[in-house]
Amino acid sequence: MPKEDARLGSPERLARIYRAVRHSLVAVASHRAAPYRGDATLIRQLGEAEIFPGMHHDMGAYWQRxxxxxxxxxxxxxxxxxxxxxxxxxxxxxxxxxxxxxxxx
Structure with a gap:
């Protein structure tokens, strides 16, 4: 494995990524959106990201509400x-x- 690639999996980098993802997920889970009183376009991805299964359909339903x-x-x-x-x-x-x-x- 090239030296640069080995740093990608360093414990320090993984700990930083974990903290960032955890912070983001807590923020998303605790957010309560106010109704949006206007027209909107939701750009929605067709593919599924492994770490966000079902997000494609969930986001459409969420923004409909x-x-x-x-x-x-x-x-x-x-x-x-x-x-x-x-x-x-x-x-x-x-x-x-x-x-x-x-x-x-």
Whole structure:
């Protein structure tokens, strides 16, 4: 294993990652969203990230409950992490550009 790769699994790095993930999950679990009174577009990943099973469907249902306006669900290729990396990032960028142009008219 190359020396650089060995550092990726160092106890210090793993401890930092664990603390960050734990903090994020606690924050998400304790958050209570107020209703959003407007139209929205949810960009939702098609793939499943191994650490977030079922997230694809859960997020759609969650935002359906939060948004009181029209909610448009748009699926993009990739999982939670890869949907914003090549080659999938181009799909997300095009969608965001179209949404921005639609809002700005």
């Amino acid at each position: 939060v948004c009181t306006g029209r909610l448009r669900l748009v699926d993009v290729p990739g999982d939670h992490f890869t949907c914003v990396r090549p080659p999938h990032a181009a799909s997300v960028a095009a969608l965001l550009t179209d949404e921005y142009r639609g809002v700005r008219g």
